Amino acid sequence: MPAHDYTAKDALDLIISKIEVISPDLSKQIRSAIDVGKDVQAEEIIMPGVGRKPAKKRYYRKHIPYTDAEGLRVAMMVLESHLVESRMLINAAQEQFKKVGVASPKKLKPVSQQEYAPSDSLELDIELTDEVAEVLGVQEPKDIAIEGEPETVLEKKNLPDVRFLPIDDNELKTLRELFAILKPLTDFKEPKHGNPN
Amino acid sequence: MATLIDLQNAIDALLHHPAGPGSYQLVQPVEEKAYEAYVFGLCLRAVRELGVQPLLRGISAIPTPFVFRGAPGQIHSRYKNYGYASFTLNRHEFEIHAGVEFVGTSGMTHELDVCIMRADAAQECRRQPNDPPSSSAFGAWECKFYDQSLDKHLARAFVGLVDDFGSNLRLAGFCSNRTHSQMREYFQPQRRPYPHLLLSPLDPTSETRFVGVLSAELKKMTAA
Numbered sequence: 219m220p221a222h223d224y225t226a227k228d229a230l231d232l233i234i235s236k237i238e239v240i241s242p243d244l245s246k247q248i249r250s251a252i253d254v255g256k257d258v259q260a261e262e263i264i265m266p267g268v269g270r271k272p273a274k275k276r277y278y279r280k281h282i283p284y285t286d287a288e289g290l291r292v293a294m295m296v297l298e299s300h301l302v303e304s305r306m307l308i309n310a311a312q313e314q315f316k317k318v319g320v321a322s323p324k325k326l327k328p329v330s331q332q333e334y335a336p337s338d339s340l341e342l343d344i345e346l347t348d349e350v351a352e353v354l355g356v357q358e359p360k361d362i363a364i365e366g367e368p369e370t371v372l373e374k375k376n377l378p379d380v381r382f383l384p385i386d387d388n389e390l391k392t393l394r395e396l397f398a399i400l401k402p403l404t405d406f407k408e409p410k411h412g413n414p415n
Numbered sequence: 416m417a418t419l420i421d422l423q424n425a426i427d428a429l430l431h432h433p434a435g436p437g438s439y440q441l442v443q444p445v446e447e448k449a450y451e452a453y454v455f456g457l458c459l460r461a462v463r464e465l466g467v468q469p470l471l472r473g474i475s476a477i478p479t480p481f482v483f484r485g486a487p488g489q490i491h492s493r494y495k496n497y498g499y500a501s502f503t504l505n506r507h508e509f510e511i512h513a514g515v516e517f518v519g520t521s522g523m524t525h526e527l528d529v530c531i532m533r534a535d536a537a538q539e540c541r542r543q544p545n546d547p548p549s550s551s552a553f554g555a556w557e558c559k560f561y562d563q564s565l566d567k568h569l570a571r572a573f574v575g576l577v578d579d580f581g582s583n584l585r586l587a588g589f590c591s592n593r594t595h596s597q598m599r600e601y602f603q604p605q606r607r608p609y610p611h612l613l614l615s616p617l618d619p620t621s622e623t624r625f626v627g628v629l630s631a632e633l634k635k636m637t638a639a
Binding site: 220221222224232236241243244247257292296297301304305309313315317321361362365366367379381389393399400402 | 419429433452457470477494501561564
């Protein structure tokens with residue numbers, strides 16, 4: 219007996235159309251992941267001439283589109299990557315950064331200018347020593363950011379750095395619960411029959 | 416039997432969640448770098464598990480915030496107060512960097528998403544602005560956050576990079592939250608990078624494996 223009263227195509231269309239309204243970028247991302255398709259091993263039977271050796275099989279790789287059920291699985295995978303996994307990455311990084319300290323330099327040591335090639339862009343008149351006066355912030359959350367505008371950008375717009383904002387554990391938990399509800403509703407794998415052993 | 420209404424309700428609940436698809440714009444720009452930061456964090460964990468306390472530093476000042484490069488850059492650049500970590504293990508000093516360029520044995524420059532290198536070489540390249548030589552790298556990791564099956568060319572490119580790093584590189588790993596059906600086989604031959612495929616907080620076993628491989632190699636190298 220089927221587990222759903224709708225087809226995989228119905229489910230896929232519904233998910234994509236609903237997400238498209240809220241986030242066209244995410245819906246585009248889902249479509250492009252589905253359109254990558256998959257590699258399969260195809261087989262070809264080579265028929266011998268009359269009275270010769272038996273027919274032989276030849277195998278070769280082939281790119282084909284996903285089925286609707288597979289496309290639905292890919293859509294769920296994309297959604298989970300962007301909404302759950304990426305948040306978990308940020309939280310996991312924050313957790314590890316929290317456990318280590320930041321080094322406070324003991325003093326600034328003047329360094330001879332002769333050691334450096336002349337350059338206007340480098341402020342090399344001081345160098346931090348390797349000695350550490352004190353370690354700060356062990357077990358404290360760290361502020362982590364990604365450079366908003368890399369050094370090589372020609373026309374700078376002074377974009378701010380992008381902060382890693384950890385997601386609240388409770389929000390992440392409820393998000394994961396929603397995916398746990400969605401999974402059986404979007405799983406169109408044929409159930410296995412008989413004794414697996 | 417599940418009905419279309421059940422599915423509709425479940426999707427609506429996801430759509431209206433505060434961290435649901437509506438917040439995708441906030442997450443998208445940081446995803447790839449978040450994966451690098453995650454692997455960087457696993458390196459910190461591996462060091463801590465050896466009983467050593469790594470320290471977060473910035474090139475010019477205390478790293479508040481700790482800034483990851485937005486694009487491959489040079490270790491000596493002071494354009495921003497880029498962050499890195501330092502640690503000493505059995506009197507060997509190391510630094511952990513992200514997005515830094517090295518010079519390969521061929522003379523070509525390569526960016527490493529995350530790496531551990533000898534601290535003296537890093538310090539020298541900051542004093543006399545230069546790209547570090549590949550021989551100063553101890554470990555190199557390529558980090559790819561993907562929402563679908565991985566592209567094969569990523570593995571081929573990293574194998575080429577590792578080859579140009581020469582034999583001083585003790586550890587190389589290809590890290591991704593996804594996998595590809597042919598990639599594990601591709602990484603099987605000796606001297607190919609370690610395939611840390613499906614490395615993600617969703618699979619704590621894979622994290623333990625990464626940390627174990629790195630800790631063991633650090634211990635081995637600094638044992639003498």
